[in-house]
Amino acid sequence: KQEVTQIPAALSVPEGENLVLNCSFTDSAIYNLQWFRQDPGKGLTSLLLIQSSQREQTSGRLNASLDKSSGRSTLYIAASQPGDSATYLCAVLVLTNAGKSTFGDGTTLTVKP
Amino acid sequence: DAGITQSPRYKITETGRQVTLMCHQTWSHSYMFWYRQDLGHGLRLIYYSAAADITDKGEVPDGYVVSRSKTENFPLTLESATRSQTSVYFCASSESRSEAFFGQGTRLTVV
Numbered sequence: 001k002q003e004v005t006q007i008p009a010a011l012s013v014p015e016g017e018n019l020v021l022n023c024s025f026t027d028s029a030i031y032n033l034q035w036f037r038q039d040p041g042k043g044l045t046s047l048l049l050i051q052s053s054q055r056e057q058t059s060g061r062l063n064a065s066l067d068k069s070s071g072r073s074t075l076y077i078a079a080s081q082p083g084d085s086a087t088y089l090c091a092v093l094v095l096t097n098a099g100k101s102t103f104g105d106g107t108t109l110t111v112k113p
Numbered sequence: 114d115a116g117i118t119q120s121p122r123y124k125i126t127e128t129g130r131q132v133t134l135m136c137h138q139t140w141s142h143s144y145m146f147w148y149r150q151d152l153g154h155g156l157r158l159i160y161y162s163a164a165a166d167i168t169d170k171g172e173v174p175d176g177y178v179v180s181r182s183k184t185e186n187f188p189l190t191l192e193s194a195t196r197s198q199t200s201v202y203f204c205a206s207s208e209s210r211s212e213a214f215f216g217q218g219t220r221l222t223v224v
Binding site: 031032034036042043044045046049089091093100101103104105106 | 146155156158161171203205210211212213214215216217218
């Protein structure tokens with residue numbers, strides 16, 4: 001059974017800092033990995049999707065990498081802003097799991113002005 | 114509007130009542146999902162559907178019923194609501210093994 005872990009559970013940084021969020025998974029036979037952002041009381045917003053054949057994806061100040069062999073993905077946020085404060089979740093789709101993703105519990109990020 | 118919408122956004126119901134949460138998507142995605150999100154448990158899959166008239170259980174299906182007679186709709190019914198079903202419910206859709214998109218959620222309180 002795929003298990004997805006996100007460490008740390010919470011992170012607080014000053015504005016302008018570059019930061020890395022981590023996601024690890026136990027089954028490396030994945031189809032894709034997706035990073036989401038969730039603001040309090042809101043739904044999940046898709047940030048980046050990395051297919052298993054890809055090493056990284058970039059969108060603006062966000063860069064996500066994938067290393068299947070080590071079962072890890074990182075989300076890099078450059079020049080953090082208070083508006084980046086949210087919970088970030090990763091979700092892994094395993095090849096044998098018929099479309100069902102497994103989610104980590106998320107990292108809650110606070111960017112202080 | 115294009116996207117995925119859930120209704121109602123908020124619902125308070127009594128123990129034992131039947132409640133139906135609605136989910137509608139405009140992309141004609143094959144896959145649709147229902148999750149519940151609880152503090153300490155993260156997101157847990159209740160049911161999913163790979164196509165119209167095809168549904169299957171997720172991690173926590175007990176007490177819930179789904180149907181999918183049309184591709185765009187995937188209602189979730191709580192047959193006899195219990196306090197343990199107080200939660201935030203999210204619907205999501207995706208094309209086969211592609212990016213998943215989530216609705217804004219329904220906050221359900223069972224009293």
